[in-house]
Amino acid sequence: MATPPQRNKVFFGTFVHSKTLAELEYLHNTAIAVNATGKIVAIEPDHTSLDSALFSLLPKLNWTADSVSATSTASPSHFFFPGFIDTHLHASQYPNVGIFGNSTLLDWLNTYTFPLEASLSDPAKARKVYTRVIRKTLAHGTTCAAYYATVDVPSTNLLADLCLSAGQRALVGRVCMDQLSPSYYRDESPEAALSATMESIKYIEGIDPAFDIVRPVLTPRFAPSCSAPLLQGLGKLAAERPDLPIQTHISENKNEIALVKELFPPSATGAGDDSYSSVYDAFGLLTDRTILAHGVHLSEFEAELIAKRGAKVSHCPCSNSAITSGAARVRWLMEKGVTCGLGTDMSGGYSPSVLEAARHAALVSRHVAMGGDDAAKLTVEEVLYLATKGGAEVVGMEGKVGGFEVGMEWDAQLVTLGTVGEDGGVGDEEDGNVDVFGWESWEDRIAKWVYNGDDRNTRMVWVKGRLVHERK
């Protein structure tokens, strides 16, 4: 069984989550009941205490007091928040975070990335790296991650094993790439790539048949590293298996876009135009289950096509700034009807934290605004929506995770902010860098968390009701 049964749980305190893109909802003095399968079964506001909430909830739910474990916090600096959803990251690149020099995408891949990814065919190294990235992202409140592993099947499968055992919800993708990468690191043929993909899919389905925690994801690296027959084969597989999500990269960097135009002219794809999006579309890979990382330089036409197909965009601001890809126009994409979430994109992105991605999404949106479009700016509320509800939609789990509603699963974090003593003392240094002086509104506390928060503020993390991380 993928997830061992849990006890019933009741949480009491303040809950904050995205009601809409523009608005956070604050539920104070509230109790949330989560059943043994990790599902939210009741939300009750206006209780004076945990005891009062239990007194009301237990009979309704037909739960006995000793079947329930309770987590309660009444501090005005503590709140429950939905777990973060990292819609794009390369587990295999984690050891390279922060290491990219002055490179841009194509030289970055050859210099830093392919050698590291290839080296993870060593199972001991893969175990060390994957264990670390899972623990690290959990510590930062990431309850669900859309992972790229490597070309290698056994270590991809190991990543799925490790996610399942750590209890981190994950899409795990074996990377398909049969051209343009060094000969030491690629699929030998389209057939070999498809067969390795099937092998990994079967394995992951075997360890978690209900997709409770881990699920496989079709993962063509990006168009330039896939031959037309490989893309075609993956499109066929996607059509045969409508339960499988798809993830790839798009329109990250201008040289990459030029390369795609060169490699995939309309004459080769049968597409009506030479856009990057149309290449995926021509091969049946632009679907409502497709996660497109980046989308920095999309044209008007492409944004409309993506919206029409229902494909989603993973915005990776830290990465886009770090390797000088560009500043994605997230407001514009959303106005075109494209669903967006956030990705750390390690190690193009330097940080394991979706909170840092949210912060940097706000900052990058201001750089877009500097170009003249003041409406481009994303608010604190909006970047937190992208980090949770938006992300859930991107990974195909809308209505299941990303917020606090009856029927959704309990993927959540307990956030604690530091409080400044009357003498200005630093108090408990492990409280981190958010300093609450006491007079701040709840909205201001949340803004402080977004701009100065880190993993020290994420005290406990649950996935599907199971406690998967706790700071001591």
Added chain:
Amino acid sequence: MATPPQRNKVFFGTFVHSKTLAELEYLHNTAIAVNATGKIVAIEPDHTSLDSALFSLLPKLNWTADSVSATSTASPSHFFFPGFIDTHLHASQYPNVGIFGNSTLLDWLNTYTFPLEASLSDPAKARKVYTRVIRKTLAHGTTCAAYYATVDVPSTNLLADLCLSAGQRALVGRVCMDQLSPSYYRDESPEAALSATMESIKYIEGIDPAFDIVRPVLTPRFAPSCSAPLLQGLGKLAAERPDLPIQTHISENKNEIALVKELFPPSATGAGDDSYSSVYDAFGLLTDRTILAHGVHLSEFEAELIAKRGAKVSHCPCSNSAITSGAARVRWLMEKGVTCGLGTDMSGGYSPSVLEAARHAALVSRHVAMGGDDAAKLTVEEVLYLATKGGAEVVGMEGKVGGFEVGMEWDAQLVTLGTVGEDGGVGDEEDGNVDVFGWESWEDRIAKWVYNGDDRNTRMVWVKGRLVHERK
């Protein structure tokens, strides 16, 4: 006496500091001797151990073994680094970090900033806020800070007292502003502003006559909030007191620049043109002791004028992105001959960390590069230079702090990076977010620190030889 005498000290391990803008120097197996007044008196490379270094150093320095306290670290994940220099921040705005909404400079001042600054005339509140900001910045390795306080003299003096007692090197400026701010928060007249300024200068000179740790700094807030007579009076004072540094803001935001043009036409200043820089120049405030915060939208002419006068620029990338001021062209400024350092600019900037400012300087430079000038990108080495040696020059302490050379003072931090266990375990969580796997070069370790480091990596901090912060 400003700083109580210390014991002689010897440090042993790896020392990393900026040799030039482009190059970090790595001194391994090295000992640095610091005398009781906090001055570096010897640097000896190529020792196999602390004992070997002491055996060589003590007789040369005529020190007895029991007069020396030693700090030694041989771990390949530990190194000594110069203390950071924050060339621009508002101590009084610290409680507002992260709180700015979607505002830009002029509305941000009125909405968020002036009310908070005004409230610090309450001495208890000022003590709480100032104590906190000093401890917080010390914890982030800031050994020297150029502070703006408020208009209020007693609490400005309190800030100087607190810096002196905490041992943080600081310029402390009473803010001069006699127009355009709300009536509840401004100097009553140019005369009142000058007299309050003198009062604060005298107080700070009284508590640290040799400027060992704290020194006063002339602080016209920025041109729009100062009348011509006030600027003139401050220019006169600056001429009479060539020992005093000057700090102000320049060219942060386009509306601000338009306002300056409106308020200070050449007919009013006698300047030859209507540029922002020429306003300060006309009043004798553009000197080689002047720290100009921001400089985002400077013209070619202004950059040349600033370089000619020897004034310095404090680059505040977190602030410039957060309140949508613009992307300063640091490479261009440096090529024009302008000396640059980094500022956190709290609370326009959201972070107390100069390391975060360094990281964001690299990222913002990439946004400048996206405009087409690939050479704009700043390297890890360059942003660390700005954070240390560049900053020292900006605050007028070049040759005294910012690096490890005989004759300089020991303003330093011990940096420790986390090491990943063989099982991928997170080890000591308090190690922070830099994960060293073991195979990284020293250059890569430094890059990892710049991109994922935080105060958890700053284990010990010294100013002028005195230990001023230690993480337990």
